Amino acid sequence: MSDILNPSEGPRPAPLPQRRDDDRPRVLKEVRKHRRFASLRAIGALVLREMQTSHGRSSGGYFWAIAEPVGGITLLTLIFSMGFRAPPVGTSFAMFYATGVVPFMAYLDMSGKVAGSINYSKSLLSYPAVTFMDALLARIAFNTVTQIMVATLIFVGISSFMETRTDPQFDLIAIGFAMVVVIASAIGTMNCFMFAAFSWWQPMWSILMRPIFLVSCIFFIFDDIPQPYQDWLWWNPLVHVVGQMRRAFYPSYAGDYVSYLYVFGLGLGLIALGLTLLIRYHRDLQNS
Structure with a gap:
């Protein structure tokens, strides 16, 4: 009737369907699912980028990312x-040394x-689809697989010959x-913030790490260290990692000092x- 009385106004548009409260959980679920898959795609792309850029200018590319540490450790x-x-x-001293080094x-x-994740991917972090968490997880995943391959080649090679x-x-x-991955990821995550913030x-961290090779029980076992130095070295998480690896290869080696709780708790x-510091300050670090 209103259209007949006011023909100049024309037909009124149909009212927009109102969203019911019942649709809200479904919409939130779809948003979370989309973000999760977007993060996985970003991590996968960063891993592929890492493979392409690792020794990318050298003939062989990613092969040298495995061959270089294998060759260096084997030579030592x-x-x-x-x-x-x-x-x-x-x-066999070769196997004993390999379980430590x-x-x-x-x-x-x-x-x-x-530790270099943010600086390495700083140009990509300006895109909304890529976060600093994606950069961290991509480097952890890539280097975990690489180090497992390196260790497998070294241990199998020594056992074969x-x-x-x-x-x-x-x-x-x-x-x-797992202890290696957790403690390395922990130190790397902390240094990812510290290197960018200070x-x-x-260079200070580089100086502090100089003697770590000598106090990680690579050439000797923890049980032979006299007191009070033994109590001091116990706080080095790498001592526990090396001890765990040695008792994995030598069933006769007890390694009672190895503490999973300390290593995983610290890590x-x-x-x-x-992560708390990076979440709070990562935008400032990216723009600095």
Whole structure:
């Protein structure tokens, strides 16, 4: 009737359908699902970028990301094997040294790569689809797989060409690598904030890490250290990581000092603290 009385106004548009309260949980679920898959796609893209840029200018590309640490650790193992004939545990110094240096080098490489996540991906973090968390997770995932491949090649190579008289327990080896990943991710996450926030911390950290190779029980076992130095070294989480790896290969080695609670508790605590600082200040760090 109103259209007939006021023909100049024309027909009124149909009213918009009102969203019911029952639709809200479904909409929120779809938004979360979209964000989750977007994050996975971003992490996958960052991992592929990492593979392409790792020794990307060299012939062989990603192959050298595995061959370089394998070659370096193998060379060091052979050199020290010539000077040390009788290891503290087992009969092969090469295997004894490898059970210490492999997790140690994995920690050094992974913690350093994770610490540089924001600077490495700073140009991509300006896009809304890429977050600093994606950059951290991509580097952790990429370097975890790389270090597992490096360790596998080294341990299998030594076992194939030398008489080691070891009995690897794969469940204990998996726990050892989990300890490496957690503590390396924790130190890397904290340093990711510290390196970007304080310019003096990176050279200071480099100085502090110089003697860590000598106090991580790579050339000796924790049980042979006299007091009070033994109590001091216990607080070094890498001592626990190396001890876990050695008792995984040598069933006769008890390694009672190894504490899962300390390593995983310290690692998860530092990760939580590092992420809290990055969430609070990551925009300022990106723009600095």
